[in-house]
Amino acid sequence: MFKLYEFSTSGNCYKLRLAMSFLEINFSRIEIDITKGESRTKDFLKINPNGRVPVLKTPEKSYLPESNAALWYLTSDSDLMPEDKFEQAKVLQWMFFEQYSHEPFIATSRYWIHILNKEDQYKSELLEKSPKGYAALDVMEQHLEDNDFFVGNKFSAADIALYAYTHVANEGGFDLSKYTAINKWLSRIENVRNYITISE
Amino acid sequence: MFKLYEFSTSGNCYKLRLAMSFLEINFSRIEIDITKGESRTKDFLKINPNGRVPVLKTPEKSYLPESNAALWYLTSDSDLMPEDKFEQAKVLQWMFFEQYSHEPFIATSRYWIHILNKEDQYKSELLEKSPKGYAALDVMEQHLEDNDFFVGNKFSAADIALYAYTHVANEGGFDLSKYTAINKWLSRIENVRNYITISE
Numbered sequence: 481m482f483k484l485y486e487f488s489t490s491g492n493c494y495k496l497r498l499a500m501s502f503l504e505i506n507f508s509r510i511e512i513d514i515t516k517g518e519s520r521t522k523d524f525l526k527i528n529p530n531g532r533v534p535v536l537k538t539p540e541k542s543y544l545p546e547s548n549a550a551l552w553y554l555t556s557d558s559d560l561m562p563e564d565k566f567e568q569a570k571v572l573q574w575m576f577f578e579q580y581s582h583e584p585f586i587a588t589s590r591y592w593i594h595i596l597n598k599e600d601q602y603k604s605e606l607l608e609k610s611p612k613g614y615a616a617l618d619v620m621e622q623h624l625e626d627n628d629f630f631v632g633n634k635f636s637a638a639d640i641a642l643y644a645y646t647h648v649a650n651e652g653g654f655d656l657s658k659y660t661a662i663n664k665w666l667s668r669i670e671n672v673r674n675y676i677t678i679s680e
Numbered sequence: 681m682f683k684l685y686e687f688s689t690s691g692n693c694y695k696l697r698l699a700m701s702f703l704e705i706n707f708s709r710i711e712i713d714i715t716k717g718e719s720r721t722k723d724f725l726k727i728n729p730n731g732r733v734p735v736l737k738t739p740e741k742s743y744l745p746e747s748n749a750a751l752w753y754l755t756s757d758s759d760l761m762p763e764d765k766f767e768q769a770k771v772l773q774w775m776f777f778e779q780y781s782h783e784p785f786i787a788t789s790r791y792w793i794h795i796l797n798k799e800d801q802y803k804s805e806l807l808e809k810s811p812k813g814y815a816a817l818d819v820m821e822q823h824l825e826d827n828d829f830f831v832g833n834k835f836s837a838a839d840i841a842l843y844a845y846t847h848v849a850n851e852g853g854f855d856l857s858k859y860t861a862i863n864k865w866l867s868r869i870e871n872v873r874n875y876i877t878i879s880e
Contacts, residue, residue: 529819530781544769546776553769569744569753572772576746579780581730619729 482507483537485527487514489595491587491644492547493534494678499554499640501676515595548575548641555637562632570631574638577619578645585613587645590652599653606653613654617662620646624661628668635672643669648678682707683737685727687714689795691787691844692747693734694878699754699840701876715795748775748841755837762832770831774838777819778845785813787845790852799853806853813854817862820846824861828868835872843869848878 482500484507486493500507512518512533520531528535528545535543536550544550552572555561562568589609592602599606620642623630630638647666649656656662669675682700684707686693700707712718712733720731728735728745735743736750744750752772755761762768789809792802799806820842823830830838847866849856856862869875 529822530777532781538766540766542766544766544773546773546780549769549773549776552772553766556765556768565756566738566740566742566744566753569749569756572752573744573746573749576749576776576779577730579776580746580784581732584780584784622729 481539483510484508485510485512485524485533485535485537487512487519487533489678490514490533491590491648491678492583495547495551495640495644496534496536496554497680498644498676499551499560499637501674502560502640502672503554503558504674505554547644548579551575551637551641555640560635560637560640562634562636564632567632571636571638574630575641577616578641581619582613582616582642583645585609585616586649586652586654588652589613589654590645590648593653594648594651610653613649613652617646617649617654617656617659621659621661624665628665635669639665639669644678681739683710684708685710685712685724685733685735685737687712687719687733689878690714690733691790691848691878692783695747695751695840695844696734696736696754697880698844698876699751699760699837701874702760702840702872703754703758704874705754747844748779751775751837751841755840760835760837760840762834762836764832767832771836771838774830775841777816778841781819782813782816782842783845785809785816786849786852786854788852789813789854790845790848793853794848794851810853813849813852817846817849817854817856817859821859821861824865828865835869839865839869844878 482505484496486509488511514533519533525531527543530545532545534547534550535545537543544553561571589606593599627633629635630642682705684696686709688711714733719733725731727743730745732745734747734750735745737743744753761771789806793799827833829835830842
């Protein structure tokens with residue numbers, strides 16, 4: 481059975497729970513409280529020397545850090561991955577967009593505001609993150625104005641990667657109300673069979 | 681033929697030239713000067729709405745942004761990608777590590793110091809980036825103390841992704857002299873057949 485080392489309120493960890501729910505894969509969960517330094521202990525660094533969650537432990541007992549690498553591993557032979565090689569690369573394109581242009585601004589802002597409850601302490605950092613997070617949302621909105629999903633007009637792992645932090649962007653101080661296409665896309669995902677919320 | 685839209689001194693763009701050289705793939709090059717805003721023009725945003733280079737144009741005339749997605753596309757059916765699915769996911773793990781934990785610190789510092797020549801202006805930002813860049817180098821060093829390459833003890837796309845900015849980390853103010861294992865690994869890559877430098 482798969483085992484997920486996770487900080488359960490993290491969107492990066494939620495990606496893997498969501499994918500395994502869609503794919504009806506059984507897994508166990510181990511909570512690693514990153515606010516208490518539990519991802520930086522000597523024992524955890526043996527599992528992931530980079531000191532981050534999630535880490536997916538496979539049934540063969542191998543460890544796989546990096547949310548989108550684990551998401552690719554879980555989905556690569558499933559309906560959540562296109563068959564065409566160029567479309568597979570497009571899935572990866574959006575996953576790299578998510579980790580480089582979206583997560584460092586939206587997820588980090590949410591971490592300071594919603595998880596640590598330290599909005600005042602991080603005021604200047606939040607101001608710097610804000611336009612970059614909105615820039616990522618603008619890129620998504622533009623794409624979704626012409627497409628129901630991110631790749632091949634079909635629900636895929638790319639949507640899961642981007643859904644994780646976009647649907648809780650408000651918890652990072654981002655106002656999603658003007659993003660009509662994003663809101664429709666969020667609903668579309670929430671209606672897929674076996675969808676679970678981030679708190680499940 | 682492939683066409684590469686690139687800012688040629690960028691390590692992200694070099695990844696793709698290096699991979700195509702190793703794989704003996706012919707391609708043409710179009711220089712996009714990001715210091716002059718050429719990746720944010722109306723025409724370029726049609727190619728990549730996220731306004732970044734590289735973008736790889738395939739012989740079928742499709743555009744693929746995100747260096748590591750394009751690197752995956754070029755290498756996925758080649759000797760530069762392991763055959764085993766879990767090892768393929770490990771290649772992606774290191775690519776995501778590169779984009780999240782390495783590039784934003786080492787490449788960005790190099791951009792301010794080496795490309796823009798504005799070390800004084802970015803002094804406080806550079807101080808903040810420095811420990812995070814060294815943390816990434818520490819993770820690499822630890823891995824390379826026990827392994828010749830990043831995945832499966834064989835040269836792969838993961839090594840190309842990490843080589844691009846590591847071998848010029850000194851241009852970002854990072855002292856590589858104490859990283860014995862990294863230095864040996866850099867030499868190992870530079871001895872692979874069809875290796876080209878970043879200025880070729």
